[in-house]
Amino acid sequence: MASLGDLERSVMELLWSTEGAHTANELRDALPVGDESGRGVATTTVLTVLSRLERKGFVARAREKRPHRYRALLSREEHTAELMREVLDQSSDRDAALARFVGTVSTGEAATLRRVLDELAQR
Template sequence: MEVLWAADGPQTAREVQEALADRDLATTTVLTVLGRLERKQLVTRTRDGRAHHYQPVASREDHVAELMRDALDAAPDRGAALARFLGSIPDDERAALRDLLG
């Protein structure tokens, strides 16, 4: 996902593999992971000639926000979970949240 989020546009499996060259991944491995991401509806795939191009369904920020909502939904006491979260972040981030809410 990091490679797709950092890209300027849709990427082929080969382009994703090249971006991950330091990991020495087989093309089949990259295709398997991209296929799983597509089944989880995190990426979309479009055909262009013989190649498929992959792109994220949502931005990184939207994805993180969804994960945060999921975590809150799993908490039996949302208020307590939010209070613990706010107590765990630095003062400048708490101030930024206050500004956003204000």
């Protein structure tokens, strides 16, 4: 899975935190002000970022009418799980990597892991 730059991450955070699909202008208006001059990001810059995100498989573009609308293809949680899977796939010893990861989780997170594993075992 491709990594995200700062602006790409900001756009994805907006798409993940809101319902439905959005135009580049709507996303531009919702982005925090860009630099110390108080100027925001240009619409063309947002369109470029959205095009990159589409090529990377993060967003889908509805082309039926203009302006085009963009929506996230994966939820934030699905994206995080994919990143975790990618990192795990790069490990030469998956069992050791999993054991180390599990050793770092909180008591609440461990309970969640137990619950999810129990649900998987019952399928």
